[in-house]
Amino acid sequence: MVDPAPIVVENLTMAFGSFVLQRDLTFTVARGDIFIIMGGSGCGKSTLLRHLIGLKSPAAGKVYYSGESLWDSPIEQQRQILQGTGVLFQRGALWSSMTLSENIALPLREYTDLSAAEIRDIAALKLALVGLAGFEDYYPSEISGGMQKRAGLARAMALDPEILFFDEPSAGLDPISSRLLDDLILELRDSLGATIVVVTHELASIFAIGNNSVFLDAESKTMIASGNPKLLLAETKNPTVKQFLTRGASAALAT
Amino acid sequence: MNVAAERAGNAATVACDQDQDALRVRLGGDWTLRQNLPGAEAVSATIAAATAARRLTFDTSALGRWDSGLLTFLLGVHEAAQQKQISIDATGLPEGVQRLLRLATAVPERGGGRRQTQRAPFLARVGSGWLALSAATSETVTFLGEATLSLLRLLTGRAQLRGGDLLLLVQQAGAQALPIVALISILVGLILAFVGSVQLQMFGAEIYVANLVAIGMTREMGAMMAAIIMAGRTGASYAAQLGTMQVNEEIDALKTLGVDPIDFLVLPRMVALILMMPLLCVYANLLGISGGFLVGVGMLDITPQQYWNQTIAWVRINDFLLGITKSIIFGIIIAVSGCLRGIQCGRSAAAVGEAATSAVVTAIVWIVVADGLFAVLTNILGI
Numbered sequence: 080m081v082d083p084a085p086i087v088v089e090n091l092t093m094a095f096g097s098f099v100l101q102r103d104l105t106f107t108v109a110r111g112d113i114f115i116i117m118g119g120s121g122c123g124k125s126t127l128l129r130h131l132i133g134l135k136s137p138a139a140g141k142v143y144y145s146g147e148s149l150w151d152s153p154i155e156q157q158r159q160i161l162q163g164t165g166v167l168f169q170r171g172a173l174w175s176s177m178t179l180s181e182n183i184a185l186p187l188r189e190y191t192d193l194s195a196a197e198i199r200d201i202a203a204l205k206l207a208l209v210g211l212a213g214f215e216d217y218y219p220s221e222i223s224g225g226m227q228k229r230a231g232l233a234r235a236m237a238l239d240p241e242i243l244f245f246d247e248p249s250a251g252l253d254p255i256s257s258r259l260l261d262d263l264i265l266e267l268r269d270s271l272g273a274t275i276v277v278v279t280h281e282l283a284s285i286f287a288i289g290n291n292s293v294f295l296d297a298e299s300k301t302m303i304a305s306g307n308p309k310l311l312l313a314e315t316k317n318p319t320v321k322q323f324l325t326r327g328a329s330a331a332l333a334t
Numbered sequence: 335m336n337v338a339a340e341r342a343g344n345a346a347t348v349a350c351d352q353d354q355d356a357l358r359v360r361l362g363g364d365w366t367l368r369q370n371l372p373g374a375e376a377v378s379a380t381i382a383a384a385t386a387a388r389r390l391t392f393d394t395s396a397l398g399r400w401d402s403g404l405l406t407f408l409l410g411v412h413e414a415a416q417q418k419q420i421s422i423d424a425t426g427l428p429e430g431v432q433r434l435l436r437l438a439t440a441v442p443e444r445g446g447g448r449r450q451t452q453r454a455p456f457l458a459r460v461g462s463g464w465l466a467l468s469a470a471t472s473e474t475v476t477f478l479g480e481a482t483l484s485l486l487r488l489l490t491g492r493a494q495l496r497g498g499d500l501l502l503l504v505q506q507a508g509a510q511a512l513p514i515v516a517l518i519s520i521l522v523g524l525i526l527a528f529v530g531s532v533q534l535q536m537f538g539a540e541i542y543v544a545n546l547v548a549i550g551m552t553r554e555m556g557a558m559m560a561a562i563i564m565a566g567r568t569g570a571s572y573a574a575q576l577g578t579m580q581v582n583e584e585i586d587a588l589k590t591l592g593v594d595p596i597d598f599l600v601l602p603r604m605v606a607l608i609l610m611m612p613l614l615c616v617y618a619n620l621l622g623i624s625g626g627f628l629v630g631v632g633m634l635d636i637t638p639q640q641y642w643n644q645t646i647a648w649v650r651i652n653d654f655l656l657g658i659t660k661s662i663i664f665g666i667i668i669a670v671s672g673c674l675r676g677i678q679c680g681r682s683a684a685a686v687g688e689a690a691t692s693a694v695v696t697a698i699v700w701i702v703v704a705d706g707l708f709a710v711l712t713n714i715l716g717i
Binding site: 164185 | 578579582583584586587588589590591592593
């Protein structure tokens with residue numbers, strides 16, 4: 080028997096009240112994918128992420144995690160499904176009243192029976208993995224934005240999740256930090272075997288790390304392309320996708 | 335046909351005349367925002383009235399300096415010309431103006447993008463107001479339910495408090511509030527004694543100032559003043575803390591990790607206030623009574639011994655217990671309204687401010703309402 084894919088989205092419709100943001104989204108994220116959710120600003124990329132990580136319920140459609148429907152499960156089971164995921168929020172979203180070490184320790188204390196010393200060691204390890212060794216006792220406000228983001232990643236990895244979500248990982252980072260974060264994402268996929276979903280509109284990252292994608296279009300309110308971004312760039316006939324993937328160069332050529 | 339808005343000196347001027355099928359707009363003077371610029375209405379009116387015109391040209395030989403003031407004027411003219419389907423020949427304008435104008439008109443205005451400030455009919459407003467109210471009520475009731483469940487989980491040992499967090503909150507809501515509570519309570523005691531003494535002196539019954547102050551503080555003012563201070567101090571700070579966490583997605587981060595924000599954030603705050611409010615209430619009572627003591631002994635010729643005896647003789651333990659019970663209820667009200675407004679907070683800096691304001695207002699309103707209920711109940715029960 081084949082393992083069901085980590086995430087399957089079926090006919091998902093996202094709406095705020097009667098305002099439909101996107102409809103009929105259907106895609107599958109395979110194990111080991113680095114899956115890109117892309118599209119112009121305001122098309123609903125981040126909202127789609129909020130649907131996947133259990134923060135906003137869909138107006139219609141299903142989200143399956145390894146065959147289990149997230150939004151039809153009772154709250155306890157939802158919690159269990161989501162324990163297998165980690166999220167890096169756009170601005171890190173570290174708990175500002177706690178040190179970095181305590182930030183990473185919180186999920187571990189919640190879900191494991193490890194001793195305080197063991198938890199501290201794991202927190203130090205996770206921080207070291209993202210290049211922040213020695214920053215255990217700093218508060219989030221005492222470190223730079225890029226460091227906050229990496230610390231957020233360390234927290235997302237606290238429970239060794241099988242699926243990692245990234246919301247605009249390169250937003251607000253300089254090109255080099257952004258590149259380093261991309262390398263880190265690739266490294267995590269290869270070494271931990273994690274499945275990764277990234278919301279971004281940063282072309283350089285899309286081509287550097289993505290091997291599968293969906294393209295959300297604000298105009299037609301649905302997905303208008305999917306697949307490997309590099310192949311999409313070469314093969315797509317859709318002018319909107321083409322324009323996005325070439326930074327508008329194809330439109331400039333056409334006129 | 336001639337519209338002119340002439341002004342002295344370097345003032346901006348505009349004139350519009352028609353030559354067969356061409357309208358010519360002549361611009362002169364300095365067209366800068368700091369000047370008193372003529373509006374586009376006059377020219378627009380001319381354009382609207384011009385029947386045979388097909389083209390619009392510009393003559394800017396007398397134009398001095400210009401900035402966005404000229405551009406907004408030209409956009410107005412542009413719009414009027416488009417409505418009459420008069421083509422615009424911009425070649426007469428300075429090069430920079432032409433390019434900016436092209437830029438401003440390159441992207442057509444998005445249909446429906448502009449906000450409509452339409453006034454809904456009366457019934458619709460009543461309806462949507464009612465819907466908003468019922469939605470807000472159900473949200474509040476849900477929150478109250480969740481907070482109660484969380485408290486029950488704590489009492490049955492299924493929820494845990496993180497010791498460090500709780501101690502910090504207890505310190506903030508307890509020890510750090512002592513100075514301000516002391517100041518206000520002493521003053522309230524003094525005021526009660528002054529007001530009372532004026533009236534009681536008329537009967538030669540100054541000694542009853544001690545009763546007035548002691549019973550007034552223990553039954554009402556001790557708990558009430560402590561609660562109002564804490565609503566402004568701690569309730570607002572809870573709303574701002576949780577609101578900022580909402581803005582920073584910190585609460586979302588808790589949820590995705592499967593940590594219940596109610597257990598994690600609201601519960602310790604409720605517990606801290608439930609523990610600290612009775613202590614603050616007792617403290618306020620004592621200081622209020624000593625405020626009254628200062629007035630009684632210092633100004634009314636009552637000896638310290640007399641004042642003390644009078645107080646001890648007339649304050650019953652029930653008065654104390656009533657004040658303490660009230661203060662626990664007030665503590666819950668402050669914690670719940672502070673946390674509720676914080677959790678409901680929108681995702682902007684302004685929303686955090688509103689949350690803090692609304693937390694204080696909600697708390698004070700409900701404190702007074704609860705106090706009123708207590709007054710009725712104790713009257714009926716004869717406590």
